[in-house]
Amino acid sequence: MTGLSHRRVLTHINALLDEALDPVEADAIKQHLQTCPACAAEVETWSRLRAAVKHAYAPAPAPPDLVIRVRAELRRLGEETGAAA
Ligand SMILES: [Zn+2]
Numbered sequence: 001m002t003g004l005s006h007r008r009v010l011t012h013i014n015a016l017l018d019e020a021l022d023p024v025e026a027d028a029i030k031q032h033l034q035t036c037p038a039c040a041a042e043v044e045t046w047s048r049l050r051a052a053v054k055h056a057y058a059p060a061p062a063p064p065d066l067v068i069r070v071r072a073e074l075r076r077l078g079e080e081t082g083a084a085a
Helices: 006-011 013-017 023-035 037-056 066-081
Strands: none
Touching: 006 013, 006 023, 006 037, 013 023, 013 037, 023 037
8 A cells, every 4th residue: 555545546536637746646646546446447437537528528620711701790790880890
């Protein structure tokens, strides 16, 4: 055991996956994961979940004429309301 509680590991999963932990803490957690299949499985689950979410919400490339269409729409709206677009 490394002295880290499961709870401490679990509350740091996202920071760990974001690589936002300080190196000492990250090492301690990684050591815990090597000796704790339960926490390792939890991290694996989170890692997959995050990958899936990231994939699902990956921004689609903007169509090349988007700026032109937005400007045209703004102009149209400006003409409708009488405001300068
Ligand atoms: Zn654990």
